Structures are given as C-alpha cells and as structure tokens.
Amino acid sequence: MTDLSEAVAVQDTAKIGPPLWLLAELTYRCPLHCVYCYNPVDFAKTEDELTTEQWFKVLREARELGSVQCGFSGGEPMLRDDLEVIVAEAHRLGYYTNLLTSGVGLNEKRIGALKEAGLDHIQLSFQDSTREMNDFLSSTRTFDLKRRAADMIKAHGYPMVMNCTIHRHNIDHIEAILQLASDIDAEYVELANTQYYGWAQVNRDQLLPSREQLERAERITNEWREKHGNKMKLFFVVPDYYEKRPKKCMNGWGNIFLTITPDGKALPCHTARMLPGLEFPDVRTSSIREIWYESEGFNRYRGTGWMKEPCSSCPEKENDYGGCRCQAYMIANDPAAADPVCDKSPFHNRITEVVDRAQIAGNAAQVKPLIYRGPKESLQLDRPF
Amino acid sequence: MAITTATVPKVGRNFRIQWEPAQDAYVLLYPEGMVKLNQSAGEILKRCDGAANIAAIIADLETTFNAQGLEADVIAFVELAEQQKWVDLT
Numbered sequence: 001m002t003d004l005s006e007a008v009a010v011q012d013t014a015k016i017g018p019p020l021w022l023l024a025e026l027t028y029r030c031p032l033h034c035v036y037c038y039n040p041v042d043f044a045k046t047e048d049e050l051t052t053e054q055w056f057k058v059l060r061e062a063r064e065l066g067s068v069q070c071g072f073s074g075g076e077p078m079l080r081d082d083l084e085v086i087v088a089e090a091h092r093l094g095y096y097t098n099l100l101t102s103g104v105g106l107n108e109k110r111i112g113a114l115k116e117a118g119l120d121h122i123q124l125s126f127q128d129s130t131r132e133m134n135d136f137l138s139s140t141r142t143f144d145l146k147r148r149a150a151d152m153i154k155a156h157g158y159p160m161v162m163n164c165t166i167h168r169h170n171i172d173h174i175e176a177i178l179q180l181a182s183d184i185d186a187e188y189v190e191l192a193n194t195q196y197y198g199w200a201q202v203n204r205d206q207l208l209p210s211r212e213q214l215e216r217a218e219r220i221t222n223e224w225r226e227k228h229g230n231k232m233k234l235f236f237v238v239p240d241y242y243e244k245r246p247k248k249c250m251n252g253w254g255n256i257f258l259t260i261t262p263d264g265k266a267l268p269c270h271t272a273r274m275l276p277g278l279e280f281p282d283v284r285t286s287s288i289r290e291i292w293y294e295s296e297g298f299n300r301y302r303g304t305g306w307m308k309e310p311c312s313s314c315p316e317k318e319n320d321y322g323g324c325r326c327q328a329y330m331i332a333n334d335p336a337a338a339d340p341v342c343d344k345s346p347f348h349n350r351i352t353e354v355v356d357r358a359q360i361a362g363n364a365a366q367v368k369p370l371i372y373r374g375p376k377e378s379l380q381l382d383r384p385f
Numbered sequence: 386m387a388i389t390t391a392t393v394p395k396v397g398r399n400f401r402i403q404w405e406p407a408q409d410a411y412v413l414l415y416p417e418g419m420v421k422l423n424q425s426a427g428e429i430l431k432r433c434d435g436a437a438n439i440a441a442i443i444a445d446l447e448t449t450f451n452a453q454g455l456e457a458d459v460i461a462f463v464e465l466a467e468q469q470k471w472v473d474l475t
Contacts, residue, residue, distance in 0.1 A: 018407045020419065066407025069419055096401060096414035120401070121416040159399040159416050187399060188416060230470075 016302070018066030019258035019292050022095075023270065024055065026083065027075040027262045031104045033139035033372035034127065036165050036200035036207055038270055039075065041385055044378035046263045052082040054284060056089050058260055061288035063093040067258065070095040075262065078105030084113045091118025098123060100163075103149030104142055111152050122153045123161040123190075128169075129176035137169065139372045150184035162186035166217065166237075167194045167207040168358070168366070174217040178224050181232060189232055191221060193239040197271045197326060199373045201385050205365035208241060208358040241355050245316065246323020246339035253301040253325065258292065266291045268298055271326045274384040275335045301325050301336070308336055310344040330385055388439065390456070394463050394472040395435030402430050413471060420471075429462050433472050439463065 028043040040046075050058070059070070070090050077083055078101055090097050099114065100123045124146065127134040131143035153160045162181045164170070170177070174191065181189040193214075194200045194207050209217075221236045240247050250257045250269045259267040265280045266288070267273055273280060280297040281290070292298055300306060304317050311322040322328075323339020331340040332347040340347040357363055371377055396402055401414045402422075411427030413420040422430060428449075432442045443459050446452065466472045 020408075066405065068403075068405055068407075068412065068414065069417065071417070094403065096419070098417055120414075121399075123417070161416050 016254070016293060017256065019062060019288070020067060020256040021069045021071070021258065022059075022062045022067040023071045023073055023257070023259040024058065024086075025073050025075065025259060025261050025270070026050075026055070026077045026080045026086070029079045030075040030102070030373070031079075031140060032076070032102050032142065033374050034165070034199070035137060035203045035370045035372055036167060036194045036198075037373040038195070038198040038200065039373065040271070040273060041198055041202060041381050041383055042378055044375040045382075046261070049080075049262045050260075050264045050283070052085060054264065055082075055086050058283050058288065059086070059090050059093055059095070062258060063095065065288055065292060068095060069098070071098045071100055073100040076102055076104060078102075078110070084110070084117045087114055087119050088117035091120075096120050101125070101149075102138075102142065103146040104140075106149045106152060108152065111156050115156050115158075119158070121161070122158045123163050124150055124153060124186075125163045125165070126177070126180065127164070129173045129180045133170060133173065147184070150186075154185055159187045160185070161188040161190060163190040163192060165194055166191050166209075167200075168209045168213065169207070171209045171213045171217045174220050175224075178221070178232075178234070182228070186232055188235070190235045190237070191217070192235070192237040195240065197330075198385060199371070201330060202371050202381070204354065205357060205363075206368060206370050208239065208354060210359050210361070211242065211355075212359075214238070214242060240324075240327075240341045241351055243341055244343045246320050246327075246341040248320045249324035249327075249339070252303075252321045254292070254298040255302070258288070266295075266297070268301075269324075269326070271385075272297075274326055275329055278335070306336055308338075310342075311338050314344065326385075388460050388463055388467070388474065390440035390443070390460075391438050392463070393435060393438045393475045394433040394442075394466070395475070396430060396433050397470050397473055400471055402427070425458070426462060429459055430466065430471065433463075433466075435475070 027049055028039055028046060087097055097120045099119055103124050126146055127137040134143040135141050164177050196204050200207060218236060221234055225234055254268045259270050260283055264283045265273055266283055267280055278297055278300060281295045307322055311317050323341055325335045327339050328337040329335040331350050338345040340351050357365055399415055402411055405412050408421055411422045411431060413422060428446060432445060439459060443455050446455055467474055
C-alpha cells in the first residue's frame, strides 16, 4: 500500500459521477435463513440500527448529490416498523423507490400504506418453485405466504420483479421457476446465480452448480424467451466462477453505487465491509458528500490508479476495473490483486479447483450439511466471510 | 401497431420520466433501472402524456424549438420507444 497516497491524489474529483444508486439496508434481521445470503457472516455482532431520522438524513444528502434509484433491502426491510415513513420521505424527495422483500410481513394494511407512501416497485424473492424446496432452502414455512404476497402486489398495481437465487439445489427446476413467475404475472424475472460472498462463501461447495447444469438452465431460459417473447423480461446472471474475465463489479468501485448498512456504514458495495485495513465512514458522523468524494474508503479502489500487475498493464482494465475487490481478498488474500476469476490472475487455479470439484456429483465437500444464516450460527462462526 | 400522426403515446405504466439536475438530463426510471435520455428523446417523451397525439407533439416541438420537418424523427423515436415498452400506444 505504499503508493496509496499517490493513487488518491490523482483522483480527478470533477470526473467522479454521482451515486445514482442508493441501497438502504434497513436491517440485518430476517425471518429467513437462506444458505446463500450475502449479508456478512458476522452480522449478529453489529450494533444499533440507524433511526428513522438518521435514514431521512441519508436520503436527503444522497438525493442532493444526485441519487435517484433507491432500494430498501436488508435482511428483511418489512421488519422495520418505520418502513412506510422512510419510503414516503424517499418518494417526497423524488427517488424511484424499490422494496426488496421476502414477502414475509406483507399484509393488506401495510401494502396499502406503502402504496400511499409512494412506493414504486416491489421485488419479491422466492427460493424455488415448490413449497418443499422453498421452505427447505430458507429453513422456514414461507412458500404459501409468498404466493399470497405476489397476489397482493399485483392487486395493488405494482410492477413486480420476481427474484430467485440459483444454485446447485434448484438450478434443475428452472422451467418450473419460470412457470411460477409467469403464474404470478411478474414483469421481470431475475434468475441470479449465486455469487460467492457471505453465507454463500461458507456453503460454496454445496451451492456451485456443474457446467452441465448451468448450460441446461441457460438453454431453457433462452427457449422460454423464444417461445413467450418479452412479456416477462428475463435476466439470467451466470456465476462468475465459470468465466475467464471478472465481472465489472458494481460497475466500478465508487462509480454509481452506494450502500448504507443497517448500522450506518457507507460502502461501495454490499460486501466491502469485510476488507481489511480500510475504514468505511459512518453516516452519523460524515455527510454523504464527504463520504462519496473524499473518504479513503471510497477513493482507495476508484478508477485504475491503484492497480497492480496483471491489471495495471492490461488492455481490458477499463472494461472490468480488475473485477471484485472482495473476491480478490477472499481468494488471493489481497484486495488490490486481480480478481482470481480472471485467467490472468496467478491465483486463478483457486477458482478452477472449486469448479472442477463441482463437476463430480456427490463428492465429500458437496454433501456436507448446509449452514443456515442465523444469529446463533453468525456468532459461532465469528468471521467476516 | 402502425404509428401515424393520429397515434396517442403515453409513457408506460411501469416507467416514470423526470428531470435530474445532477445529470442535466431527463431520465426514465423503472424497477431497478434507469435510462438517461438525450435532449430530443427527453423532449419527445415528456410530451407523451396520453392526451396529445403525435401531430400535436410535433407541432409543440416545432414551436418550442423553432424547427420544421420533425415528423419522421418523432415517429422513428416513438417506434423505438414502443419496442422498449417505454410508451403505450392508443
């Protein structure tokens, strides 16, 4: 990190665009126990949640800088009793407001109040297409409840995104998942293959699908598109472990995306708080303007000035900005390294070893029991990822 | 449907158009997404209110910008906008 001050100094403030996307993680509390949750594994150690007034401050200051898309997430955001008030304030400020929910806690009274507050859209998650698998993967009895939530969302005239995180245990049900999305009349469907952060990293061997499973799922998704046109817009996100070039993570560090955690940390992505040696600012003591333009946490990996080889001389460095800093840290043990998904990374073999194991059905690593996300497990594991 | 000067376009149910000073542009907002519009796209789309037909939109644009002969451009844009579901047509 010797050249750090230089990297920060060459930042051209005039070129830094606004944080167009604000993700407000209102709480880490959640009634579900999903085995691939991206929340930090040690979430149970976090302290006080931001108050309503503190969220108003975040919304106001980010909007002044130009934030316009606002997501309310968690954990389960419905667990905040002041959700409706916070949404109303976001709407008043001119945000397009998105609620990302499991559907648990949604009832006629609250969905009506959210509509009145000006909520624009609801993303509803399912874990799978059947009651049995949905309830197994979330370790709850929530499938029927989600179906009812979907009906309520449509009855109140919201556009709906159905999100289903895809992995080894549900990827073979892709056709039934698409049918479910069609039955509940979703406008958009996100078939998002698990990305290996947080709890998904803990359960990685159990969750990574085989190449054959992945190719089949992609083929079925494409066939569905051909057969049904674009009535439902389908997004199929591939797991980056199967790529040779890294994803352009968050569209670039500190480029458009700003996450605020339940306890008030400002992050350039949902998982960055795992990174060592980097202090992320607190919205209680810093303004969003200071956070976005001036803080070390947001400037450290902005642009390309911080890069090492093989990234710094790579002709593709502007395409992907070296991939994901968290993945570089988790796998190469250096947040400034190339994302090991890239086949130019000296640590790429650590990805291919995992991928190779995923081709052998029923191997020892895969049959280990899944670890469910929960406060007890969080304290037991006591580690950031 | 074929677009004529009698067609009445309206910004799609699941979209919202608004002026964003920070981007110095009109943007089209939808679930978890945003399209930044160039000036002519913004000026056309903000007039797609479900009341004005394309003839009226063209007349308004030609007056506002002291221009002539915008019909082909406006129709081409509304066609594109319909494909993207940005507008519904009646």
